Amino acid sequence: MSKFTLALVAGTSAAVGAAASAAVYSFGGRKKPDENPQTIISPVATRTGPTAPYPVPIHAADGRVPTIPPVDPSGIYQYGFPGPVNDLRPASSLVSCFDRARRNPQWVAEHITPASLLKREGDRRHSVFTEDDSIPEKFRAKLKDYFRSGYDRGHQVPAADAKWSQAAMNSTFALSNMCPQVGDGFNRDYWAHFEDFCRRLTSFYPSVRIVTGPLYLPKRDPVDGKWRVSYEVIGHPPNVAVPTHFYKVILAEDGKTGGNVSLGAFVLPNAVISNNKDLKDFEVPMEAIERASGLEFAGLLPPARKKRLCQEVSCSIIVKEYQERQKTMMSPPPVKGNVSGPTAVART
Incomplete structure (x- = not known):
């Protein structure tokens, strides 16, 4: 684990607005035999x-x-209730929670299985990026916000995870599933390899749940040594925050009732990352992401059922040229239990 990454995440506690509740006072009592x-x-x-x-x-x-x-x-x-309001979006391929202030999702959850990756009825050539009209117009991200911004419209749930139907794939193209991401060297490279790693987990686990989202982490000022959060905002007018980092929380289930769940938590900077960088350098404690995001991901999971993902499988990416990787995405996932070969996740 990178000490720099962990220091950034573990030292951060995101302030999350909480709704105020009205206190209602009432008085009552029961009469006792000797009571006046x-x-x-x-x-x-x-x-x-x-x-x-x-x-x-x-x-x-x-x-x-x-x-x-x-x-x-x-x-x-x-x-009216001032908020904050978190727009929940249930769709066929994902569930998301939207941050109106930053015009980015707070988290997006998906579920992949060997069967879901085997079906290939969706084609991204038939999908188009769309604004999410379920979010009020003044709060939503817009297509024009990304125009000439220098950033990709970065899927949080990748389209390649939703090929099982065209409707499922289309649902991943709403801007409520997007964040501004660095393109070359990240979204189209290391981050894409990371998404491929998540899919390859289905070669060992029959059910994989993934929560993905942005982070806005502090950076130490080299002049006065103080920690500050600073991020770019794109759009016309400036609307959409550019995250400093992204997280993925992986919950890989063994498929048994009351069975074990292998947990993995990763934080990657929204920046160019060399393809020879070890994925385990980005592994962090789950609590570090929770403190930084103000979210909680496995609070109901008993400790006895928790396993560490990177102790169960080899946490590493497989680097391919973009065209080659696209061909691999179109091929069926490895048969369950087959943990050998270049497209499988090796069991440790």
């Missing part, structure tokens, strides 16, 4: 007016009239 009836708590009155009603106690247990709050902050809800 006059000390029993009175019913609750409700204030009415332009703000949302909330209960106001008339008497406290000791008979005193409590102070009525002079303000009602939760009354803002009558005009």
Whole structure:
């Protein structure tokens, strides 16, 4: 694991907005045999007016009239909930959660199996990039935002994972499944090899779930030594944030009820990466991604069922020329259990 990458991720804690909840106070009690009836708590009155009603106690247990709050902050809800709103998008090939402020997905989840990769009924030549009209127009990423930006429209769930139907493949081309990615040397090279590694996991695991998304990590200022988050924004006007890094969380299931799940967590910079770079250099603890993203990926998975992916299989990419790699993507995945040969993931 790269000490530099781990230092960046593990030292970051993303601030995630939380919705405020209104506190509702009520008073009540049960009469005891020796209790003075006059000390029993009175019913609750409700204030009415332009703000949302909330209960106001008339008497406290000791008979005193409590102070009525002079303000009602939760009354803002009558005009609408400010947010944040996370647009969930369930589609045939993915489930995603959209970040309106950065016009990028927060996370996109997919599921691949040997059977899903074997079917080839989708053709990307029939798919087109589209804006996601399920997201309000003022918050969505637009096609023009990427025009002459210098960045690829980088799939978070790759089209090659959704060849099992044309509709499934089409669903991966919505901009809510995209982030600006460096093209040559990353999206079209190392990142594509990484996606191929994920597909090759189906040669050993019957079910592979993958969560992918962007990160915006801090960088130490060489002048004052302070850590700051800085990222480019593209668009007209500037709308879409350019992530500094991307993560993939892999949950490879053994297919048994209550069986083991092999976990892998990786963070890659949104930059040119040499093809001879070891994939394990980008492996990080799951908690590091969770702290950096404000997300949690396997909180319900019992520790006894957790395995480390890179201890189960060889975490390495296979480098091919682009045309050769495209041909390989079109070929069926290896038969389950066959972990030999150049297109399989070797078991360690």
